[in-house]
Amino acid sequence: MPPSTENTQSADEPLRLQKVLARVGFGSRRVCDDLIAAGRVKVDGEVAVLGQRVDAEIAVVTVDGMPIGVRPDLVYYVLNKPIGVVTTADDPQDRPTVVGLVPDEPRVFPVGRLDFDTEGLLLLTNDGELTHRLTHPSFGVEKEYVAVVESEPSRAALRQLREGVELDDGMTAPAKASLVDDRMIRLTIHEGRNRQVRRMCAAVGHPVERLIRTRIGPLVDRQLSPGDWRELTVDELRSLQQVVADHR
Ligand code: URA
Numbered sequence: 001m002p003p004s005t006e007n008t009q010s011a012d013e014p015l016r017l018q019k020v021l022a023r024v025g026f027g028s029r030r031v032c033d034d035l036i037a038a039g040r041v042k043v044d045g046e047v048a049v050l051g052q053r054v055d056a057e058i059a060v061v062t063v064d065g066m067p068i069g070v071r072p073d074l075v076y077y078v079l080n081k082p083i084g085v086v087t088t089a090d091d092p093q094d095r096p097t098v099v100g101l102v103p104d105e106p107r108v109f110p111v112g113r114l115d116f117d118t119e120g121l122l123l124l125t126n127d128g129e130l131t132h133r134l135t136h137p138s139f140g141v142e143k144e145y146v147a148v149v150e151s152e153p154s155r156a157a158l159r160q161l162r163e164g165v166e167l168d169d170g171m172t173a174p175a176k177a178s179l180v181d182d183r184m185i186r187l188t189i190h191e192g193r194n195r196q197v198r199r200m201c202a203a204v205g206h207p208v209e210r211l212i213r214t215r216i217g218p219l220v221d222r223q224l225s226p227g228d229w230r231e232l233t234v235d236e237l238r239s240l241q242q243v244v245a246d247h248r
Helices: 016-024 030-037 128-135 157-165 198-201 235-247
Strands: 042-043 062-063 077-082 120-126 143-149 178-181 184-189 208-216 230-231
Touching: 016 030, 016 042, 016 143, 077 235, 120 128, 128 235, 143 198, 157 184, 178 230, 184 198, 198 208
Parallel strands: 120 208
Antiparallel strands: 042 062, 077 120, 077 230, 143 184, 143 208, 178 184
C-alpha cells in the first residue's frame, strides 16, 4: 500500500517542519522529531522547535548547519500506472485518472503521458521546471518499455526499430531494441511522440498486445504494484535532476 499522507493541507499553508524533513529524506517523522528535539535543525538561522511550521517557499532549513537543499513545497511521486486509467488531471468522460491515485494536496500533474492501456512508471509532481526538462525532446531523457507483441520479431524487425521507423509524423530517432523473450521486446526511446512505441512496433509488423514502461532515465522500481505510488528518494530526485542538467 502507498504510504499514508495528510491530504487536508492546502498548497499555501505552512508545513510542519518534521513533514518537510521527512519529505526530503531525513527518515520517518518520528526520526525527524528527534532531530528537531536535539536542536540540530534551524529555520532561518534560529534553532527550530517541535511542532513548528515553516513557509515552505521561502524558509531556509538546515540540519547540522547544512541547507536541506530541496524545496520543501515540491513533491515527487512515482506511480505504477495500471491499465484503464487516463494520464490527465481531469477527464471529461469521468474515467479514473492518475491524479486520483495520489494525494490531493499539494496538487500534482503527470510528467508526460502513458496511454489508457499502457502500464508502468509515471512521475507526478508540482515541479514545473523538472516536468519541462523531463518531457522536452531537447533533453532526450531515455524511456524504456517492454512490449509484448503479436508474433516473434525477426532480427530485421529489431534492426529497423534500432535504426528508425518511418511513421506518419516522420522517421523515429535511433532506439535501443532487444528481444527479452519470444514475443517480448525491450525498447528504449528518447522521443515522446503520441503512441510512439505502439506505432513503431506495428510499423515493423508486430502490433503491441501489452505495453509497460519500466524505466524513466535512471528511475526504476520493480517492487511497486500497479496502482501504488511512493515518493521519490532524495537520491532518485538528484539523479533525475542530474540527467536533465547533463542534456542541456
Ligand atoms: N508509447 C506508446 O505507444 N504508448 C505509451 O503509453 C507510451 C509510449
